[in-house]
Amino acid sequence: MPVLHRTVRHDQGCLRRPPAPVRLGLAAVLASGVLLTASACSSSAPATLAPTATEAMPSASPTETLLAESADTYSAVGALVEGFPSDLVPVPEGAEVLVSAAEPVDGSDLVEISLNLRSAQDAPGLLEAVRAPLVAAGFTEAPVGTPEAGLAAQSTFSRSDGTELLVVGVLDRDGERTLTLGGQVRTGS
Incomplete structure (x- = not known):
């Protein structure tokens, strides 16, 4: 299962990683398209996403398979x-x-x-x-x-x-x- 670290930027420029990774299933990662989390900075200002956190996740094309194509010989x-x-x-x-x-x-x-x-x-x-x-x-x-x-x-x-x-x-x-x-x-x- 992929481990995603999400970063939130507050208007004071404070960047923090959450204390623990968030584990999402592959379907959730592919469907979400964006990565979000809550992280605290000592500010009462509303949080905004850092530009790098809004990039879309690549998705599988209809011809790609998530299963191994080679058979297990054993x-x-x-x-x-x-x-x-x-x-x-x-x-x-x-x-x-x-x-x-x-x-x-x-x-x-x-x-x-x-x-x-x-x-x-x-x-x-x-x-x-x-x-x-x-x-x-x-x-x-x-x-x-x-x-x-x-x-x-x-x-x-x-x-x-x-x-x-x-x-x-x-x-x-x-x-x-x-x-x-x-x-x-x-x-x-």
Whole structure:
């Protein structure tokens, strides 16, 4: 969010900056066109804007976009991103991928992964669909006795003396489950 400092000139020539920056959203900055603030000088004379404070803010042209045009190569919406270890963490049958990510960790053979998906499958069944391939690949489960508030199921899986670690949580709401999985695993695992 842009930080704008506004300056007010009083007829005695006193210039002051407000004590704290004013934070405005991009839409407010583009729509406002002028920057105003109140600042005190020891005068009872009415304040007038300094000439530099009345200059119009540049606005985006209709062809400009405020979003980055290049896609994030490490994440995908609605699909598994390229490089996601789907052999280790397969998408359960009938589940809809919401967001996935797989980003290599610099200087290692590890990859940070995350997966968010939605399913009509019950929470224990959804957790089991993730558990089975992880345990088969040598991960050890550390189930959580009482899941965090709001979660229907939660578990942690580790291997390689804890270097590889995945945390799984399942939210049960309105007849659907949302699974969130995140952590790091070795590539080629």
